[in-house]
Amino acid sequence: MNYINQKEVIKRMSGRIFLNGLFKVIFLLATLFALATLGILIYRMVTQGSEYLDADFLGNFSSRFAEKAGIKAALIGSIWLMAVVAPVSLLLGIGAALYLEEYASKNKMTDFIRMNISNLAGVPSIVFGLLGLTIFVRSLALGKSVLAAGLTMSLLILPVIIVSSQEAIRAVPNELREASYGMGATKWQTILKVVLPFAIPGILTGCILALSRAVGETAPLVVIGIPVIVHFLPEGILSQFTALPMQIFDWAKRPQPEFQHVAAAGILVLLIFLIVLNSIAIFIRNKFQKRY
C-alpha cells in the first residue's frame, strides 16, 4: 500500500515551488513599497523646499509674502517647548518607571497603574489637546504659553517614556543589585548608584525618541490655540509662542502655490531637527552602552 501518491506529488511540485517563489517576490515588493515611500517623501521635500531654505528663511519671522517668510519664531519656540517638556517628562517618566520596576509590589493598585499607562498610550493626541485646553490653559490660567503647551506634551509622551525606561531598568542584571545589597547598600543607594548608571543610556535613548515625537506633534498645539503668526521670540515659559509643526500647518493651508515651497522648507527644518535629536540618541546608545 502506498502512503504517498508519488505521481501526484511530483505533478504538483513545480506549481508549489513556483507559488513559493512568486509570493517571495510579492512579500519583498510590499516591503520595498514602504521603503520607496519614505524615499519619495524625502525626495519631494528636498526638491520642493531646498530653494527656500537659506539663512534668510532661518532668520526671518513669518510673513504674508512667501519670499520674506521665515521660521525663526517657530524654531526658537520649538526649542523653548523642548526646554519644558524634557525635564518634566523625564522626571515624571523615569520616576514612575523606577517605582513600577523597583518598588511596586504585585497588587491591584500596581496592575491598575500598568493597565492605565498602556491605555493612555492609545489615547489620540488631539484628546490630550482638549485636556490641556481645559486644565492648563483655562483652569490653571496659564494661557497659550510655552508652559501650558509643554505640560500637555509632557503628559502625551509620558506613557512612551515610562515604558521604554521600564525596559531599560529591567535589563539591569539582578546580580548587580544583589552585589550592592551584599556590600551593605540600602535600596535607594542601590538604585541611585548601581541601577540608574547602568540603565541611563537605555533610558535616555527611549526618552529622546519620545521627545522627537513631541517636536513633531501638531494636533494638541492646534487645540490649545497656539498662535501661528508670531513676530517675537518667547521671553519666558509664560510667554506666547509658536512651534515648527504649527508654522508648517499654517503655510500648508495657504492657497498660494509659493507657500507650498515655504511649507516644504519648513518641513526640511523640522526633519533636520529630528535627525539631530535621533543622532544624539544613537550616539548615546553606542557610546555608553555597557555589556556585562
Added chain:
Amino acid sequence: MVSFKQQDSQSVQQLIEQAKGKGSKKLMEKIMPKILFLTALVSVLTTIGIVFTLIFETFEFFTRVNIIDYLIGREWLPFAGDSPAYGVLPLIAGTLKVTLIAAVVAVPLGIAAAIYLSEYASDKIRRTIKPILEVLAGVPTIVYGFFALTFVTPIIQTVIPSVKIFNAISPGIVIGIMILPMIASLSEDAMSSVPNSIREGALALGSTKLEVTLKVILPAAISGILSSIVLAVSRAIGETMIVSLAGGSTPKFDMNITDSIQTMTAYIVQVSSGDAGYGTTIYYSIYAVGFTLFIFTLLMNLLAHFISKRFKEEY
C-alpha cells in the same frame, strides 16, 4: 590595652547599626518610594483628568443639544447661523471612510512585509530594514499631511479625474502608509516568536516556505497579528493632521470617497483654529466629538488587549 581595643574596633554589624541611625539616609529610604509612587500616579491622574474633562464639557453640550439628535442626526451643520444641526453621524462616516481605506492599504502590505522580514529575509537584511521602517513610523503626521495634499492627491486626480482636491482617498492611503510600519513591526514580532521547532517540523514534512508561513506560522501568530491590526486602526481613527490638510471640511453622511469629507478629529481642528468663542455651543461641541472619538479608540484598544490575551498561544 583592653579598653583601647573595645573602644576602637567595631564589628561590621555595629557599623551598620550606626549607619541606620543617621537621619538623612533613613529619611531618603522612607521618602523616595513615596515620591516615586506619586510620579507613577501622574499617569492615573492624567486619565482621570481626560475622562472628567470630557464628561463635564460634554454634559454641558447636552444641556443645549438633545443627545438623541446628536447620536442619530444625519446633518452636522454647526456653523449654520439660525438653525445649526448637531448630528454626529456625518463625522463618524468621514472617520470610517478614511480608516477603511487606510486599513485596505496597510493590512495586506503590513502583513506581507512582516512575513518577508520574519520568514524570508536574512538576518542582515532584517537588521537594515527594521530601523528604516521605524523612521517611517517616526515621520511627523504634519509631514504626511503635506505629502498627501501636494503629492498623492494630484497623482490620484490624474488617474481618476473626478476626484476633488479634498477627498477621502488620499488621506486614507497616506494614513495607511503611516500605520503600515506599526502592523509590520508588531506582526513580525509575533511571527518571530513562533518557535523554530514548529517551522522545521513543517519543512521536514515537505512543505514549501510559503505553505509553512500560511498554514503554520500565520495561525500560530494570529493573536499578535490581529491585535497589531486593531491597534493600528485605532491610530488611524485618532489621526488628525493628515485628514485636516487633505480631507477637507464638508461632513456628509454617505459612502462617497471622491468628495470632500470631514472626520471627527478634523472638526476639532477646524473649530480650534477658527475663533469660536469660549462658552458657545460650538465650543462645547468639540468636547462631545472628542468624547465620541475617545470612546472609539478606547474600545479598539481594549479589543486589542482582549485579543492578545484571549487567543495567546503558549509553547
